[in-house]
Amino acid sequence: ANMAAFYCIYHGPTGLKHIATRIHDAARTFALGAEMVGHQVLNKAAFFDTVTVKLAGITSADFLARCEDRRINVWRVSDDTVSLAFDEATTSEHLTALLESAGMDGPKLDVVREMASKAEGLGVPSDLLRTSKFLRQAVFHDYHNETDLMRYIWTLQRKDFGLQHGMVPLGSCTMKLNPAATMLPMSWQRVTAIHPYVPAAQAEGYKLLATELVQRLxxxxxxxxxxxxxxxxxxxxxxxxxxxxxxxxxxxxxxxxxxxxxxxxxxxxxxxxxxxxxxxxxxxxxxxxxxxxxxxxxxxxxxxxxxxxxxxxxxxxxxxxxxxxxxxxxxxxxxxxxxxxxxxxxxxxxxxxxxxxxxxxxxxxxxxxxxxxxxxxxxxxxxxxxxxxxxxxxxxxxxxxxxxxxxxxxxxxxxxxxxxxxxxxxxxxxxxITMLGNDGVKHCSEFAVLAANYLRKALEKDYAIRFVGKSSGMSAHEFIIDMNGFGPLGVKAEDIAKRLMDYGFHAPTLAFPVNNTLMVEPTESEPKRELDRFIAAMLSIRNEIRKIESGEWPKGNNPLNNAPHPAEDIAATEWDRPYSREVAAYPMGPDSATGQLKFWPTISRVNNEHGDMNLFCSCGPAAVNDAESDSA
Missing domain, CATH: 3.40.640.10 (Type I PLP-dependent aspartate aminotransferase-like (Major domain))
Known part of the structure; x- marks a missing residue:
């Protein structure tokens, strides 16, 4: 989803239309060329990127074999019909090879392309062409070079808390480490540049992969x-x-x-x-x-x-x-x-x-x-x-x-x-699975359960733990902390979740599966140092709640109710809160482990309930300069 969005941002409306036009031109060129050598284009009156052709004088099997000899795969519809889809990766060499496979002797691609551009009733009918403006927001007009886009992506990344910052203890989500070695094959073209319906003989590796993975599952x-x-x-x-x-x-x-x-x-x-x-x-x-x-x-x-x-x-x-x-x-x-x-x-x-x-x-x-x-x-x-x-x-x-x-x-x-x-x-x-082996897979569960119970045991004297095993008195790989007891102090689970941002943690799962609770799942990939840091943060927050109990901090105006504290608030000229800026931003001190891993939220408290019940679009206004959008 993010890749698709950045693709639109980088190309903008003009770039996307240029790409679409090039794709359509390739499809039109092949369609006309196929007709010139006697084949019938079945969807001649309306197509964008996909051309379906009823072959004349050649079977689908023969045509597919000719194309495969040229390292091109074509879709077989029936014994005498094929379908071809073109995209931005289609080159002139591809078109030449396809026309040769269709029977055109030494195709003059430029000539065919020129004829296709002037052909009537071929491709997208005029009544289907878009006339309305699209992608008018400024974001689709401002980042059309790699440097600008890189910096824009970085500004977005800085807003997101990830495992590079600290633990993401979302219960029921298992946000554990994605080891770099497991991700490596995703960078291999032989893994990613293959269509799911290539001939089976071209996908033997995937077949073996699937067979072995199925066996392990x-x-x-x-x-x-x-x-x-x-x-x-x-x-x-x-x-x-x-x-x-x-x-x-x-x-x-x-x-x-x-x-x-x-x-x-x-x-x-x-x-x-x-x-x-x-x-x-x-x-x-x-x-x-x-x-x-x-x-x-x-x-x-x-x-x-x-x-x-x-x-x-x-x-x-x-x-x-x-x-x-x-x-x-x-x-x-x-x-x-x-x-x-x-x-x-x-x-x-x-x-x-x-x-x-x-x-x-x-x-x-x-x-x-x-x-x-x-x-x-x-x-x-x-x-x-x-x-x-x-x-x-x-x-x-x-x-x-x-x-x-x-x-x-x-x-x-x-x-x-x-x-x-x-x-x-x-x-x-x-x-x-292959790198871990049977013992390693088993250890994953052992450490996942151990980590959850280590946290639960460390916190159970200061927080109410909602459920434990009937006979064991233990948790599984996650546990639920009940915050309802803090209601008279004006403190809810949401306040603690927001305050954890100031401590450098992503919040646990909020209000699921029980209202006003936090569900914590540390996973097996978090080291003890990080587990201890989370324990220290939760115990520190409990002490902050005690300050509300004692009256040192008023209900409704304290570090929990006001959390999180972005840098903009900390640097503001006026500070009228009954606690210091350091308590707000560095609750355990700037030199603590939490302080050294400081993550700055980019926005202060938002009203979640209001946002959930009052839907609105945050798309932003149209770009000031609509010239590019208009031309598209």
Whole structure:
């Protein structure tokens, strides 16, 4: 998403139109040339970059072979029809090679191009041409050289807190390190410069990569089959539930339309059930966050014949391992329903257990969490699913299985336009798993759980911890801090989240899954030094709250309620707050570990609730000089 935005910013409206014109000219040139040698352009009256041609005197197979000899891949529509898509990378050499393959003897490209530019009824009809202005904001007119764009990107980067600054303890997000070595293949052209539908013989490396990654995912999940196609965790959920529905339909149980979802499940689960045409039913949880097994039994006894499946997050979104998980899955299976395991928190159990070992029939993996693909800022995500053998025939297939076959023999259909989803980023997870090995993967979960419990134990005397394991008294890989006790002091979880910015930390997850709480997930990649720095910051904030309790600082006008403190506020001529500028900006002193890692927020407190309930566009005004936009 960011790359696409910067592409528009760099080229601006005039540059984008120039690129589009060049692409269209290439398509028109080939279309006219193809007609000149006797072929028929089927979409002659309306096309932009894609030309579909019914061949004359040559089969599609022969044409594709000629093109492949010239290192060009062309799409086969039927035995006598092909389709070609042109883009800004298309060169004169490509056009010459294509026209030669089509049967033009020694094509005079300049002549054909000139004729195409004057041809009537070829390409985009005049009534479809855009006449309105676009990209009129100044940002699309100010950065048309690399130096300016580099500096603009840097100014934006300075506003963002990342792992280069400190820990990002977002619960349920697993914002761990993306090792540099795992990212290296993404810079290789042989990984990134390949279309998902090249002939299978040209993608043997990807096939091997997918085969080996599937095997590793089967091992860690304890399940029998895997689809790499879903492009996100949400798509993984969707694919998993659709797989279950297809299976139930195949055995005459298609009437089952209910999904049992515990209150401690991931928040997307009810939405997924609804999108798939099913009705969610909530099962209560006990005070310690565990599923209320007695209530689950009641629900299953009442609705058993209509239950399609249960959607269970393990460990739960409350940050605990439910000791009754096997009992829970058994109860659901006794109704004839299936069990879907939400793998959002898979990072807590790698190498120790997996859905297939405690009763799951299908699960998804968030490769962009558990297996280190970077996420946030527009993606990309990957949400492969794994399932037991009886569900394997119903896994999603590809939209063009005659080229690259994936999925089961009774697939419900594709979830993505590409057979392996965002295939290039699979290299990241493959590298991580391969370099770690079985023991290393297991250590990841060990350290993730250890880090969370280290923080929880250090903070539990000063903060209320909402949930711990029923029998163990421990957390999983994350834990929830309840801030409701500070309500009488005018301090909410949001205030503490904002104040953490002054201490050089990204806030934990705010108000999810429980209102007025912070959910902390340190991940396995944070060193003890950083964990200790976070503990010190949280204890310091607790002491600041005590100063409000004692009356040293007034309610509503203190470092927490006013946080964060940008440099602009600290440098202001007037300072009328009942605490010093140093307390605001360097709460632990400029020479402390936190002070040395100072991150300056670029804006002070905003009213989140007002912004959520009063939507408005922040696109900015149109550029002062519209000449470029007008010409576009």
């Amino acid at each position: 089967k091992e860690v999940s304890g399940l029998d089959a895997v689809s790499l196609q879903p492009n996100s965790g949400a798509q993984g959920e969707y694919a998993g539930i659709r797989t279950i529905k297809a299976y139930l339909n195949s055995i005459g149980e298609g009437h089952r339309n209910l999904v049992v979802i515990p209150a401690n499940a991931h928040g997307t689960n009810p939405a997924t059930a609804t999108v798939c045409g099913l009705k969610p039913i909530t099962v209560n949880c006990e005070k310690n966050g565990a599923v209320d097994v007695a209530h689950l039994k009641q629900v299953c006894e009442k609705h058993g014949k209509d239950i399609a499946c249960a959607m269970i997050t393990y460990p739960s979104t409350y940050g605990v391992f439910d000791s009754e998980i096997k009992t829970i899955t058994d109860i659901v299976h006794q109704t004839g329903g299936q069990v879907y395991i939400d793998g959002a928190n898979f990072n807590a159990m790698l190498g120790y257990t997996g859905p297939g070992f405690f009763g799951g029939d299908v699960c998804h993996f968030n490769l962009h969490k558990t297996f280190s693909i970077p996420h946030g800022g527009g993606g990309p995500g990957m949400g492969p699913i794994a399932c037991k053998e009886h569900l394997a025939p119903f896994l999603p297939n590809g939209p063009h299985d005659h080229i690259y076959t994936v999925g089961g023999s009774k697939a419900f259909g594709p979830t993505s336009q590409a057979p392996l989803g965002s295939a290039s980023i699979l290299t990241i997870s493959y590298m991580l």
